[in-house]
Amino acid sequence: MLLPVEDSFQETISFKIFLEIENYLKESNWCYYKYNSEILNILGNYKNNLSAHLRNKNVLRLVSDKTKAGSLIKINVFKKNRGARVRLIIYGSNGTDILFDETEDINELGLNKITLVLKNWLNLFSKEIPYDGKIVGILGDQFTIDMGNEIGLIEGSLVKIIRPIVKRKHPLLKRIVDWETKEIGSAKIFLSSDLSSQGKVYDYEPKQKLKIGDWVILDKKKDSSKTKIDDDFSIRVKNKDFNFGRLGQFGILLSFGTGSATSNESSQNLRKIGGALLGIDSNLELWFTRNFWFEINYGKNFGSFEKEEGSFDAVTSNSSFSQLKIKFGYKYLPLGFYYGPQIDGYFGFANYSFSIDHLQTVKLTSISSSGFLMGIKGNMPIIEDLRGFIAFDFLLGSSFTEETTLNGEVKSSSHFHLSIGGDYKFAKNIKLLAAFAMDTSNGTYSDTANSKFKQSALKFGVSFNF
Missing domain, CATH: 3.40.50 (Rossmann fold)
Known part of the structure; x- marks a missing residue:
């Protein structure tokens, strides 16, 4: 720098x-x-x-x-x-x-x-400079280097991995003039771009393991065609496939699912209505750096609920579920931005609204649940161009507010969200998305009385990098 x-x-x-x-x-x-x-x-x-x-x-x-x-x-x-x-x-x-x-x-x-x-x-x-690159990410025997094609690292290149042990300084100038190093192992590059590369170790020196900051030196003496490693990849990354410099991504998804609302005054007096919900979700994610990001999610689903369980007259209610999430997160990248798993921790604000008709006899009415959001998300590659993910978040100190008070003051409340899915790289800046998501809001009024609203859906859509 x-x-x-x-x-x-x-x-x-x-x-x-x-x-x-x-x-x-x-x-x-x-x-x-x-x-x-x-x-x-x-x-x-x-x-x-x-x-x-x-x-x-x-x-x-x-x-x-x-x-x-x-x-x-x-x-x-x-x-x-x-x-x-x-x-x-x-x-x-x-x-x-x-x-x-x-x-x-x-x-x-x-x-x-x-x-x-x-x-x-x-x-x-x-x-x-006594090395060609440094290891910046490790996952088992695989590693990511901070240099790529521009220094000659291509698919199939053989490299040596060494570790600096002692630095030697000039007695008068006080500058470093030499390093004492030890060899850690030999590896082969299987993915390469302009700015980074990924390899796998095929031979370790006794009692040695990789560490962040280890030096990588291109081994020009060995014939890479005669060196094989387990699970060798036959992937050739084009020079500019992974040039980082985009600002974020925008996604839109169609949602097909079900919802329900439950009122429980005692173990023998449970009332439940439910039905199908259809809607649309959108999300805008902005990248400040490779690690820090900001995201806004908004979605709205509509449907009609009918009696499902309990001793009460049959009812029909217009219903909807909407959500707004504002998130700030940090992305942990053990193998860099493009390779291996990615783990996100995030926090922010969320508001969930379950809208139904005012049903006095069922003790149910529209509610909203909001509060400080905390969550974690992990995703990793499954096969080339396909990644899977799982995310879980919850409201810390959530509110549970009835549009029209029916059950009195809420003593405690909670909201949980779980989603599982994947994305497929369809084109350079386009991904196809699929996921299953579930949301649950619960408000407790007494030891025996509570209300619960649930929504679960399959979602299919597309996202665009920009």
């Missing part, structure tokens, strides 16, 4: 240098450039004296920890006679280790001259 450039020319050239070097890093094939917008948010509290704070090791460590950057690039340009003194420092992922540090005096103050020196140093640094 490129830090803000520091200069002594009233910032007249720092931004131009930043843009030039940023474009160079974006176009290079030896690193994955991470935009520094996250840095600007983190350093907002230090804007009054930013240059001084960027020389503070604790601040650099904070930036590194928050952004998860592999390295931090810092550029200083200070006035020197009629020219400038240029310095490039590259810090490691901990924000403390110095991986590269060079200084040069330039006789002329020209943007092209300064950026040429910096690019030459960055090219030199790229040849000193």
